[in-house]
Each structure stands twice: as C-alpha cells, then as structure tokens.
Amino acid sequence: MSTTGLVEIHNVHKSYGGVEVLGGIDLTIAPGEVVAILGASGSGKSTLLRTINHLETVDAGSVTVDGEFIGYEQRGGKLHELHEREVLARRTQIGIVFQNFNLFPHLTALENVTEAPVALGRLSKEDARELALGLLERVGLADKVQHYPRQLSGGQQQRVAIARALALKPKVILFDEPTSALDPELVGEVLDVIRDLAQLGTTLVIVTHEIGFAREVADRVVFLDGGRVIEQGPAADVLERPQHPRVQEFLAKVLS
C-alpha cells in the first residue's frame, strides 16, 4: 500500500450566510483507503469533499493532506494564508472529478488531459501527449482522443475527466457524484474505471448515490446528515446492518 495520501479532517465547521452546512466533522482517511460518503442531498457531502482540495475554505477546524494544509502554512504558531500560486501548486496533489465533468469544451479530449502537466511545466508537449494517450487508452477512449467534449457521450466525457485528473499523478482523488449526471446505461462504464483505480493504492474519496457500488468498492462508508457524520464503518456492516435510524430510513428509500 502507498504511504502518501493521508487525509485528516478535524472538527470542520462551515456556514453559508448563517446556515450551517458542516457542523464539526472529524474524519481520517488512511493512505490508499477508498471511502464512500453517503447521505441525503443537502447533508454537506459535496461541501466536505471540496474542503479537502481547498475549493471551499473552512470556518473552523482543519483539513490537511499528508500533514500539510493546502491553503495555509504553519509558521511561528500562526497560519499564514498562501499566495494563489502556492495554493495551486499544492492542490495538484489532489485530483477532483466533478458531477458535470467540467471538461474544457474548446479543447479536444487529448488537449484536456495534456493541459495541466504542460501548464505546470512538468512535462514537455511530447511527453504529455504520450502520457495522455496512455491514460485515455486506460479509460477505454483510445479512438476518441481528437474528439471535442460535445462530440462525446456523458460517460465518455466523465472518463476523459478522470484521465485529466490522473495526468497530475495525484495522491488523493475526489469524486463528486461522478455518475449523477449520466444516463443509467452509461453509469457502468464510469464505475468500471473508478473500480480499477481503487486497486492501485491511490486514496479515493467518493461522494455517490450508487449504494451497490459503494458496498463493492469502498473500504469504508461514511454517512452524513445535517453536516455531521452519523455513522461510519466497513461498507458491508453499515449498509447491511445500519444502526442509526436516519441511515436505515435513507437506505430503505434508496434501495426500494
């Protein structure tokens, strides 16, 4: 198992205009662990996920990856806000796959994947191209590299988005409801790709509504309700013998 990709979330609070979205979340995700975050809509799942790569800031508490803050630096007992450039550099350790793909529509599938490694000066154009071709082949899109996102199906677009996130070799990959915007028959192809990633020792945090998938792939599931963790544990235990009444209620609704 890998030794990097430790996510520590400690007592995280977050409010939007007086409405509390996260109300004190504690969660430690081990390197290489696959965690599924479940919960009703509005329970704070996506917000929690976005605090991990500092797309959302937190009001109280802390989020670190491998002991390091993404947006701040600890010096002399104080946290110093980092300059945008440094935040961006640190954020590349964490990939994210969005519900709506957010592919760059004016770039081809190949250019979408090569963009970040080239922009960050990590790879030459040729090396980035080679890497991207390999990644696109891995997600089953070797024949679509010159297509623009709008020429691809939803499932294909999401697979390009996964390849794009992989291009920076992140230690942690966040999935924000990766199959929610897809037609039912396209969900499987995306889940197949995520399932493969789960074998490779990268830390995965997956916000999802696919209970069956969570049970099969996740080492642990975490239930959120009203911005708090109400139940967590090994996937099979929580999903088959839920203890908390809200979890029982949610599962009954989703699985019926």
Place this chain on the structure above:
Amino acid sequence: MTDTLPRPTGANAAAPGTPGTPAPPRDAQRWDLGTIPVVRTKHWFRWSLAAVVIFALAQFAWSLVTNENYEWDVFAKYFLSEPVLRGLGLTLVFTAVSALAGFLLGTVIALARLSKSPLLNSAAWLYIWFFRSVPLVVQLVVWYNLGYLYPTLGLGTPFTTDFWIVEFPTVQLISAFAAGVLGLSLHQAAYSAEIIRGGLLSVDQGQLEAAASLGIPPRRRLTRIVLPQAMRSIVPNATNEVIGLVKGTSVLFVIAIPELFYAVQVIYNRNSRVIPLLLVAVVWYTLVTTILSIAQYYIERHYARGSVRVLPPTPVQRARAWISRQWARLGDAPSPVPAAGSGGVA
C-alpha cells in the same frame, strides 16, 4: 422497380402525374415520401411580400442608373483620387490604433472591475462611468485644447509646480493626431471593458473550478481556458465596436484631421458636387465594413471549435460544393437516368 426510381427533387416533386410515377398504393402506411410527388404548401403572403421587396429594389436600381444627379462620372473621378485615399488611410490608421489601444486598456479595466480589490474595482467603475458619460466629440475638443488647462506637462516633484525634471508645452506634446488617438482610445476602452467583462462572466464557473483544481496558473487560466470561451460572446460585440469606430473617426473633423469624411468635405466645399462625393465616402465606409464583417465570420468560426458537434460549411465551401456539383452535371451530359422531367439527380 419502384425502388430504383430517382428521388424527385424540390419543385419538381410538386408536379403530379409525371410519367414514371407509380400509382399511389391504397394502403396509407405504405406511402413513401421518396417516390410519391408531394404538393408543397403555398405561401401566398410570403410571396407577395417578396414581390413588393423585389419591386422596390428594382425601382431603386433603375433610379441609380437613370437619375443624372448621382453624377457617377464625378464619383469615378474622385473615388481613387489622392486626397480621398489619404483620408481613407488616416481613417484606417485611427481605427486600428484606437481599437488596439482601446481593447488593451479595456481588458485591463475589465480585469480590474472583476478583481477582488475594492479599490481597483471602484477605480475601474469610475473610469467606465466617466468615459461613457462624456460625448466623444466633447472629449476630442478637450484633449485638443488641453493647453488651456495645463500649459505644460512633465515630470517633477509630486504635488508642486516649481521643480521639473522634464517639461514640455502641452500644445507641442498633444498634436491633433495625439488628441484624436487619445480621445478615441479612452472612449473605446470604456465600452470594450464592459464587452470583455460580459464575455468573461459568460464563462461557466465550473471551468474556473476545473482549472483551479488542476493547478493551472492564473495567467494561463485566463489566456488558455477563459478567454477562448469568452471570445464567443466578445467577438460579435467587439466587431460592432470596431465598425462603430471606423465611422466614429469621422467626428475627428472637429479637430481638423483630414480623415475620409473631412477629405470629402474639403472637396465638395470647393466644387459643390455634394452628392457624388458623399457617395464616395459611403462606398468606402461600406467596403471597409464588408471586410470587417467577413473577418468577423471567420474569427467567430475559429472560436466556435468544440461548441457544436459539426461546424456548418462556410459560404466559400458551400459555393465550391455547388460549383463542383454543377460541373459534374455538365460532365456526364447525357444523364444515364432520364429523371421525371427534371434531370436534377445527384
């Protein structure tokens, strides 16, 4: 046999009873629109309006030729004359310089307006407010007469007027040309800033998040991710502005710059041939606008990459395809399948 019949095209399909047409089958479900003649809907209102328009155009074209007051010989004499061409050159130079300076400054102002700094934000807002408030003509005259306000301009101790490192008389520093460029550019920058800001705002927030999550540096995020997408809504408005600027240069006559309109005025004040000389200006302005419009079409097309599944063919491509189709038709003149009275078989 019916399967091999040529497909009737366009208007010919409306002619029923042509030889070779199979008798309509009784069972309605077996009607085939490819082989049965279809009678098209008659658009009487649309056609009569079209007839009125054609008549009006024809009447106007006829008057262009027959009305001697147009004095086409005078038009021809001055259209390519030296002062007119020099005026046209000045118009183009002013347009190019002011558009470039205006859009560069406009981009900076738009970015300031979108920045998180309240000071930059308000400064940009004030700039736009002021330069949209003052009429261009007034601004030009003020710049031209700046010497009355500040007799000299230079570098020295701030907030004093007694120590100068360099100092120039304003009249010498701001020529009529400089006043023109300044006025047009500053005026243009205010409008361009709003157009560019609108374009930047039209880009989906998710694009910024995706770029941020991939660690793409701010400048590259702007030039490679945001601007190319913003250009789709910037280009039509920006072309409007540039075209407006071409004609806007005609107000430069108030500070005696001999651009196209001024050049024409000078000539007709001398020879009193007002109409043909105004026509010279009209035709030149139209030509320049035509070229800009064509450029707009291709620039828009460039930025439309990825926005639709397949881009429609350009007019040039369509014309080429049409010509090659006609050519092919000429080539095999004795059409192998004598189609139902048409020969319009591809």
